[in-house]
Amino acid sequence: MSTPAPERTRPRGEDVVVVSDLHKSFGSNQVLTGIDLTIRRGEVVCVIGPSGSGKSTLLRCVNLLETPTSGSIRVQGEEVTDPDCDIDAVRRGLGMVFQQFNLFPHLTVLENCTVAQRTVLRRSAGQAREVAQRNLEKVGLGERGDAHPAQLSGGQQQRVAIARALSMEPELMLFDEPTSALDPELVGDVLAVMRQLAAEGMTMMVVTHEMAFAREVADRVVFMDGGVVVEDGHPDEVIGNPRHERTRTFLQRVLDPTHVQAGAHDAAHAARHAGDPAPGDVAETPPTPDHH
Amino acid sequence: MSAPAPTAEQAPTRRRSSPRRRARRIRLVQYAVLIVLVVLALFTANWPQIIDVFFRPELVAATIGPALFLALGNTLIYTAGAFLFGLVVGTVLALMRLSEVPPYRWIARAYIEFFRGLPAIVVFIAFGLLPIAFEGMTIPWDPYGTVWVALGMVASAYLAETIRAGIQAVPKGQVEAARSLGMSSATAMRKIVLPQAFRIILPPLTNELILLVKDSSLVYVLGLSIEGYELTKFGREAAQSEANLTPLVVAGFCYLLITLPLTVLVGRLEATTAKAR
Numbered sequence: 001m002s003t004p005a006p007e008r009t010r011p012r013g014e015d016v017v018v019v020s021d022l023h024k025s026f027g028s029n030q031v032l033t034g035i036d037l038t039i040r041r042g043e044v045v046c047v048i049g050p051s052g053s054g055k056s057t058l059l060r061c062v063n064l065l066e067t068p069t070s071g072s073i074r075v076q077g078e079e080v081t082d083p084d085c086d087i088d089a090v091r092r093g094l095g096m097v098f099q100q101f102n103l104f105p106h107l108t109v110l111e112n113c114t115v116a117q118r119t120v121l122r123r124s125a126g127q128a129r130e131v132a133q134r135n136l137e138k139v140g141l142g143e144r145g146d147a148h149p150a151q152l153s154g155g156q157q158q159r160v161a162i163a164r165a166l167s168m169e170p171e172l173m174l175f176d177e178p179t180s181a182l183d184p185e186l187v188g189d190v191l192a193v194m195r196q197l198a199a200e201g202m203t204m205m206v207v208t209h210e211m212a213f214a215r216e217v218a219d220r221v222v223f224m225d226g227g228v229v230v231e232d233g234h235p236d237e238v239i240g241n242p243r244h245e246r247t248r249t250f251l252q253r254v255l256d257p258t259h260v261q262a263g264a265h266d267a268a269h270a271a272r273h274a275g276d277p278a279p280g281d282v283a284e285t286p287p288t289p290d291h292h
Numbered sequence: 293m294s295a296p297a298p299t300a301e302q303a304p305t306r307r308r309s310s311p312r313r314r315a316r317r318i319r320l321v322q323y324a325v326l327i328v329l330v331v332l333a334l335f336t337a338n339w340p341q342i343i344d345v346f347f348r349p350e351l352v353a354a355t356i357g358p359a360l361f362l363a364l365g366n367t368l369i370y371t372a373g374a375f376l377f378g379l380v381v382g383t384v385l386a387l388m389r390l391s392e393v394p395p396y397r398w399i400a401r402a403y404i405e406f407f408r409g410l411p412a413i414v415v416f417i418a419f420g421l422l423p424i425a426f427e428g429m430t431i432p433w434d435p436y437g438t439v440w441v442a443l444g445m446v447a448s449a450y451l452a453e454t455i456r457a458g459i460q461a462v463p464k465g466q467v468e469a470a471r472s473l474g475m476s477s478a479t480a481m482r483k484i485v486l487p488q489a490f491r492i493i494l495p496p497l498t499n500e501l502i503l504l505v506k507d508s509s510l511v512y513v514l515g516l517s518i519e520g521y522e523l524t525k526f527g528r529e530a531a532q533s534e535a536n537l538t539p540l541v542v543a544g545f546c547y548l549l550i551t552l553p554l555t556v557l558v559g560r561l562e563a564t565t566a567k568a569r
Contacts, residue, residue, distance in 0.1 A: 065468055092474035102469035106487045115483055116473035161469075168473055 014040045015074070016172050016203050017062055022071035024057055031057045033227040035071070039172070044204045046214035046235070049224035050250055055207045056099075058224070059176050062205070063094045076171060092120060095165030099177040101157040103149040109136065109160050110145035113167045121168065128167075135163040139193045155186030159193055166197075173197065175206040211254055215239045223247045344536075351538035355530060362519065363526035364546050370439045370508040370522055371550075375501055377444025382451030383486070389456050400452065407449035413510050416442050420514045435520040439511050447504050454496050458489035498558040502551045523547060 017039040024032040031054045039045050047055045060066040062073060064080050064087050073080045075090050104112050113132030117123045123131070136142050139159035141152075149157055158178055165173060175194065179187040191213050198204060198217045208214055214221050214235055221238040223231040225246045231238045242248045388400035407415070419442040423429055431437040462485045470480035490497070509524035516525070527543025 063472055065472065088471075088474050088476055091472055094472070096469070096472035098465060098469065100465055102463075102465040104466065104469070104484055104488075106491060116470070116475055119479050119483060120474040164473070 016041050016043075016076055017205070018072075018074040019058070019062070020072045022058070022061060022073060023069045024054070024061060024066060025069050031227055032061070032068075035224075035227075035229055037222065037229060037232070039203065039205055041171075041203055042201050043219045044198045044202075044206065044217055045220045045222060046218040047205065047207045047222045047224060048209070048211070048214060048239075048250075049230075053224040054227045055224045056176050059174050059205060059207050062174060063091050063096055065096075088120070092168060093171045095162075095168060095170035095173040097158070097161050097165055097173065097175045097178045099180050101149070101154070101161045101181070103157055103161055103164070105149050107148075108145065109141065109147050109149065109152070112149065112160060113164045116164075117167055131169075132163070132167050135166045136160070138166070138196075139163045140189070153186060154182045155189045158182065158190045162190075162193055162197075172203045172205065175204065175208070177207050177209065179208070179210060209254065211239060211251070223250070225250065346537050346541050348536055348538045351534060351536055352542055355539040355542045359521075359526060359530075360523075360542065360546070363521045363523045363543070364549075366520060367505065367508050367522040367546075368550065369436060370443060370511060371501070371505045373436060373440035374443035374447055374508070375504055377440050378447030378451045378500075378504070379455075381444065381448035382455050385448060385452035386455035386459060387481075389452065390459060404449045404452050407446055408453075410446075412443075412446045412507050413513060415446055416510050416513045435511075435514065435516050438514060439508070442514075443504065443508060443511070446507070447500065450500055450503075451497070454493050454500065455489065458493035459485055461492045462488045494561055495558060498554060502554060505547065505550050505554075 015038055017037070019035050019037040022032050022035040023030070035054075035058055037045075037058070047058065049055050057066055061068050062075065062080075068081055071081070076093060078085055078090050080087060080090055103109075104115065107115060110129065110132055113135060114125070114128040117128035117131060118125065121128075133142060133145065136145055139162055141156060141159055141163065144152065144156065144160075149160065152160065158181075162173075162178075178194070179190050182190065187210070191210060194204070194206070194213070195217055206214070206218070216235075218235045220233060221231075221235045222229055223238055223242070223244075223246075230244050231242060231247050237243070238247065239251060242251060385400045385403060388396040389404070391397055391400075419438055422431075422438075431441060433440075466484055466488065467477075467480055470484040471477065475483065508522055511520075511522060512525040512528075514520075521529070523543040523546050527540040530539030530543075531537055
């Protein structure tokens with residue numbers, strides 16, 4: 001463990017999250033190798049990068065769902081890696097939205113949004129319901145309070161998850177690939193809610209593969225690869241005019257899917273036929289992209 | 293339908309005994325065997341005697357009375373109390389099994405292995421001897437208290453393992469979501485994990501309740517007074533005094549009266565929870 005910074009200067013009152021020299025490994029697998037990142041109040045920061053680059057791990061370290069191996073994370077001035085830190089209190093100020101929604105299936109939509117208000121914030125039933133209802137209306141599901149999560153579409157479930165997090169009135173919202181588990185036609189509704197939140201001034205850290213969203217909504221885009229931050233800057237720079245080769249390669253693959261498909265096919269094809277002695281299967285070589 | 297004689301080349305795909313044809317033939321044979329057995333039973337068994345021994349009408353009428361209802365009630369009270377006791381202790385044991393403090397895990401493990409390995413009747417005999425071994429020792433609400441604790445201790449060992457499996461079957465994301473909302477791990481367990489765990493284990497839980505209904509017949513070794521008789525003891529005593537099995541058969545049907553609705557209830561519960569999951 002690196003020594004926690006002794007100076008207790010509250011960082012300008014603006015920095016909501018300050019990550020410095022963060023390392024995280026699972027066994028011998030080093031996922032994060034020295035991350036520095038600051039998120040200021042009101043900022044929308046999108047974290048992009050290839051799978052396995054450590055972006056979800058970084059997000060999960062911020063609310064200590066993963067315990068950092070070394071380094072420091074300050075959330076609203078609190079050093080969360082400090083054993084004396086009341087992590088439940090820190091998490092109260094952080095809203096988390098998961099890729100798999102993680103709604104509570106045994107509770108109704110409304111109860112999903114009230115259970116933590118009741119047990120953690122000790123709000124009255126009436127007040128909790130009022131807050132929950134307001135947030136459900138905000139995500140366009142004010143009518144579905146009595147439904148169970150299983151009765152909702154994926155997009156609706158994810159919007160409930162956002163309402164659930166908002167009902168705790170967090171300072172910062174963390175989104176872990178919120179649209180990756182959704183059918184394509186349901187992505188738009190969720191992104192619309194997130195766009196609205198951003199417009200209202202919510203501080204957001206979003207791990208995403210939605211480049212258009214990142215470019216349009218983010219104040220800053222962070223590109224991660226191999227456990228480090230490769231680029232960090234305005235979306236027009238990082239996405240529009242990347243300086244690093246790795247960023248360029250990644251964006252090319254994401255923004256030009258036919259390229260990726262051909263590449264993936266090549267890799268899969270090669271793997272499948274790794275042990276084949278005979279090269280006689282011409283018919284199976286990747287066809288040139290024929291659509292459009 | 294025509295089946296040409298198989299030639300040597302056709303042998304691997306002989307059409308005459310294609311799997312479907314063979315299956316049909318086997319089915320027909322099964323029906324034939326069944327019919328033969330039924331006919332044999334109908335003509336060889338001494339039906340009047342069988343009815344006289346197992347279902348003598350006047351004895352059925354005589355058995356169905358206040359004493360039977362008392363025994364039925366006792367079986368229900370014994371089982372319900374023991375199940376409740378077992379659920380509470382079993383949940384504590386399950387949480388101990390999953391504890392981060394190793395000694396708690398060892399204690400729970402030892403308890404579970406001990407009571408699972410021991411025949412229930414041994415536990416009952418031990419409880420029956422307790423007041424003699426420890427002079428003047430009594431468990432409150434005699435005889436119910438003794439039965440609840442004895443039967444409940446055996447049940448808790450089984451229930452603990454079932455509950456533990458249920459807790460572990462709740463997806464990790466549920467705890468993560470709860471903790472992310474600021475819940476302590478105890479609150480997350482109480483409000484999020486346990487309710488889901490019990491939904492998951494509803495079917496095995498009912499199985500264990502049904503087993504417990506039947507295990508309650510073992511309390512006879514406690515040497516209960518007449519007011520404490522449960523169904524088996526009642527049926528056995530009555531059958532002995534009448535030198536006829538009819539009372540025991542009636543008592544046996546009473547068990548079905550308890551267990552069959554339970555099975556139906558669980559089917560319903562499963563359907564409703566399936567909707568909510």
